[in-house]
Amino acid sequence: MSKIKINNTDLKITRINLGGNVFGWTLDETRSFEILDKFIEKGGNFIDTADTYPWWVNGTGGLSETIIGKWIKSRGNRQDLVVATKVGSETNEHTSDISRKHILQSVDESLQRLQTDHIDLYYTHFDDEKTPVEETLSAYDEIIKAGKVRYIAASNVSPERLTASFEAAEKNNFPKYVALQPHYNLIERAKYENDYLPLVEKYNLSVFPYWSLAAGFLTGKYRSEADFKKSVRGAGAKKYLNEKGFAVLDTLDKVSAKHGTSQAAVALAWLLAQPHIGAPIASATNQNQLETLFVATKLDLDKEDLDLLDKASK
Incomplete structure (x- = not known):
């Protein structure tokens, strides 16, 4: 499978970013290993x-990293992977926190759970x-x-704080x-396209959207x-479940029928066709869902398809 390079790095990735939020939640360790192996x-x-992840199960999280870490150790394949994790999340036990103290503690805990000596991409998950x-x-x-992290990225950071971060990095020679990992999909477009896209272009960021399938709505089920x-x-x-949502589903039905594929594959292919999108983040809980992710990378939507989807989703 072809790979692309994350901007301003030497990290080469495939164009599907497998979401680990289901590991330890809707998938136990055995089934998580099966999905990871197949991926x-x-x-x-x-x-x-x-x-x-998934803090909503036990109040603190850590299960996803733990499962991935056990899998990496058992397979001995760390050198073949690009692993991204995050810091600063809010849980039942604490509010979001991106202080120095919290970052230094959290990175060591993540490394221990992941059973690795470095994290390839480390996100500010939520800005405090x-x-x-x-x-x-x-x-x-x-x-x-210290060699614990290779590169940093941002997720839920406001445009103003994102801009301030780049200005501070330039001034102080910080990384x-x-x-950028934004909330962006075929039905949730305005915030990213209006507020973040200009910054993506200005700072040459690779974009890895989360909730790529809108909590499953864009699968059509x-x-x-x-x-x-x-x-x-x-x-x-x-x-x-409103007028816009049904219009998007209707268009997904038409385009997927034209290509003989699923609505989910079309929704992901639409994302992949957008400027600056590196790899949509999507999870899978069975082999069929996983196959859909890879089908999307091979699906070539034509101008007519993209125009129809664009009109329905605006």
Whole structure:
């Protein structure tokens, strides 16, 4: 499978970023290993998790990193992977925190759970909006120089604080964010395209969208509230059951039928066709879902398809 390089790095990734939020939640360790094995077998190498996944199960998280770490150790394949994790998340036990103290403690805990000596891409998961950006970047500088982290990235950071971070990095010779992980998909476009895209272009960031399938809504399986029982995550799609949501689904139905593929594959292919998108983040709980992710990377949407999807989703 072909790979691309994350901007301003030497990290080469496949164009699907496997989401680790389901490991330890809807997938136990055995089934997580099966998905991870199949992902690698099909050519994938880019895995995304966080220090607090899945905190909504046990209040603190860490299960996802632990499972991935056990898998990496058992397979002996660390050198073949690009592993991304995050710091600063809010849990039942603490609010978001990107202070120096929290970062230095959290990175060591993540390394221990992942059973590795370095993290390839380390995200500011949530901004606490109070720690000076200089303090956060200084801590990142420290752990990069120690060899614990290779590159840093940002997720839920406001445009203003993101800009301030780049200005502080330039002024103080601190490391700069190389990637952005925004909430972006076919039905959630405005915030990213209006507020973040200009910064992505200005700072040459690679973009790895989360909730690429809008909590499963863009798979087409949730068309009424009665459908929510199909998954423990189903209720997350409730807000999309409106005129716009149904218009997007109708268009996905048409385009997927034209290409003889699934609505999910089309939704991911649309993301992959957008400027600056490196690899959408998507999880899989079975082999069919995993296959869909790889189908999307090979699906070539034409101008007519893209225009139809663009019109329905704006």
